[in-house]
Amino acid sequence: MNLQRPNGTDATGTFNRSKSIVPCSGLCSRCVDGCRGNCEVFKATFRGRELIYPGPFGDVTAGGDKDYPVDYSHLNIQGYALGAKGLPNGEVGTPDNARFPNVSTECAYGWDSKVAMNVPIFTGALGSTEIARKNWDHFAVGAAVSGVTIVCGENVCGIDPRLVLDKNNMVIEAPDMDRRIEAYKKYHTGKGEILIQMNVEDTRLGVAEYIINKHKIETIELKWGQGAKCIGGEIKVNTIERAMELQRRGYIVTPDPMDPVIQAAFNDGAIHEFERHSRLGFISEDGFMAEVERLRALGYKRITLKTGAYGLRELAMAMKWCSKAKIDLLTIDGAPGGTGMSPWRMMEEWGMPSIYLHSAAVEFAQILEAQGERVPDLAFAGGFSSEDGVFKALALGAPYVKAVCMGRALMIPGMVGKNIDQWMKENNLPKTVSEFGSTPEEIFVCYEAVKEIVGAKEIKNIPLGAIGIYSYSDKIRVGCQSYQNSVSDGMWPRRSPFYFKRLRSLTEYLSQPSEFVLKKNSEGCFNLLFSRSLGKMKVIHQLKGDQSWE
Known part of the structure; x- marks a missing residue:
């Protein structure tokens, strides 16, 4: 089975002439001298390195399409018909009080100082790419009225044409960063926050000092790698x-x-x-701890870490060090990548796929917890776009995972809403939109809900992309309510995909509580718990502080 075929993809605007294609190379089985294109090798003949990246830059987001043997679609959410959990004041579940609209989707992250969100999702880092810059107001206002966190990514100050530096090459004026922060804060409802991500160049330019002194930003994010890739932005x-x-x-x-x-x-x-x-940030435990202490000394209440799809050693280091440093949120991003601009083949062929990486993170968290160490709050990222994916990630990662980080999925509603606004001005709405109406009030099902949040006068100043993001977030919220209303502990039993080798073993595993009921005629299986050790792995030594195997 071929998981992903190179040499022809919409991301780079290339395709094969022939229908018969060599699986490994992606070349046409019969390459004709005189072919007029347009496979990747053909186009690279005259455009060279341009074919490394998806395009056109600034107008697209691209996501890897490698089809891994196991992903979140292979997990199904298991419901139950016996009892109900989570009702207030010890109430017993009945058809009248166990209703899905009563389910709370609020979540919170942070070591000591918590940040609450209305929905357990937040944006990926939206930094210096053109697609993030030109759509920022839609993204920021949408996140603010939705009550979720937005991450302002790296290099925003460094690429600002109006950036002003002092004699020490440190930021003293950064108008685009100011614009981004103020756009979110203006409509902040008290839920979620804006946090700023920082890389090597940002550190050298004094971005951390600038944003806390001018804007009183409370949270800053460190990063290892570029999302699900190993390079800089x-x-x-x-x-x-x-x-x-x-x-x-x-x-x-x-x-x-x-x-x-x-x-x-x-x-x-x-x-x-x-x-x-951007440059790669080289990591060491001493350097990581020192940087965390430096940022805390500047006055930051919370420090988070975003790490990409590295191997298990780096995952173990991230979790261990974040525990020691009392990091407020660790976001773990799996392959394949999604981007405004990153090498296309790297997005396809580099790093650990999401479900493998996330499963290992849960196992490592259990190891830390068994040693009496506190596990930092976690967030999973890497290919999520719908409420079922969010629910599965939260269930797989429970109780450690507090939210899901969404990259492209949370950007798309902002862009669609922006384009609907433009199409209305041009009297050129596509049929896919015009079938619902011709005004914002008719088209956007959540228009009145946003109006209630910001006020009747202010609603005219809200970009339609922001209303789009609110509508999308509302879909995630209600969808998660529906799932949570029918399950006890999320996805039960919560087990790593590493544990299951064959469908038969999965069936046998799930049959154990059934046998318990049949033999004992008891409802005790309702709270039946299973446990399984990860087994001896080199990474366990890393978690326990023993680096002798390296």
Whole structure:
């Protein structure tokens, strides 16, 4: 079975001429001299490195489509018909009080100082990519009125054309960062927060100092890698002057805009754009602890960590170190990647798939807990877009996972709402939208709900993308209520996919409480718990502080 075939994908605007394709290489089985394209090898013949990235930059988000043998779709949520849990004041469940609209979807994260959210979702890091910049108001206001957290990603200050630095190359004015923070705060309802992510360049520019001094930001996020990839963040710029400016600010820019050969190629029209790359942050336990202490000394109430789809050693280090450092939230992002701009083949072929990584995180959390160590609050990320996926992630990760981080899925409603606004102005609504009406009040089912939050006067200032995000969040909320109303502990029994080898073993495992009922004629199975050790793995030594195996 071929999990993913290279050499032709919508992400890079390429496709195979032939219907007969070699599975491993993705090449046409019969490559014809004189073919007019348009496979990836064909296009790379004259556009070269441009084919590394999805495109066009600034107009798309791209997500890896590798079809792994096991993913969250292979898990089904198990309901029950006996009793009810979670009712207030010890009430006994009845058809009248165990109603799904009564289910609370509120959640909270944080070591000591908690942040509550209305729905257990929050955005991925929306940083310096053009798609994030130009849609920010829709994203930020939507998250604010929905009562969920938004993560402002890396490099926002560093790429701002109006950035002002002092003589020590530290930020003193960053208008785009100011705009982003103020957009969220203006409509903040008391639930969720805006937190700022920081990478190597942000640290060197003094972003942490700037945002806490000017905006009193309470939470800052450190990061290992770039989401589900092992590299730093990238964007593209389309003028040589802008490329030179970013290079002077300390960024890695390729191809080198200072190179006379590259300048000549740009003037010829062969090169249309330049890539800006971020540096990798190298980690060590001492360095990590020192940076956490430095940020706390600046006055931050909460510090979070975002880590990508590294192997089990790095996962163990992240969980162990976050426990020791009292990190407020650890977000674990699995493969494949989703991006505004990252190498396409890396998104497909690098890192641990989400369910494998998340399952290991739960096992590692149990090890830490068994040792008497507190497990930091966790969030899972990597390919979630619907309420069933959110529910499964929360159930698989219970009680450690507090929320699900969504990248592209939370961006799309913002972009769709923005486009609906533009289509209405042009009197050009597509039929998929116009069948519901021709005004915002008719089209958006949650328009009046947002109006109730912001007020009758202010609703006219709310971007329609924000109402789109609120509507989408409401779908997640109600969907999770429906699932939670029919299960006891989420997805029961909560077991790692590593445990199950065959369908038969899964069936036998689930049959155990049935046998208990049949033999004992008892309702005791309602609270029956199962346990299984992970077994001896090198990573356990890492969790216990023994690094002798390295």
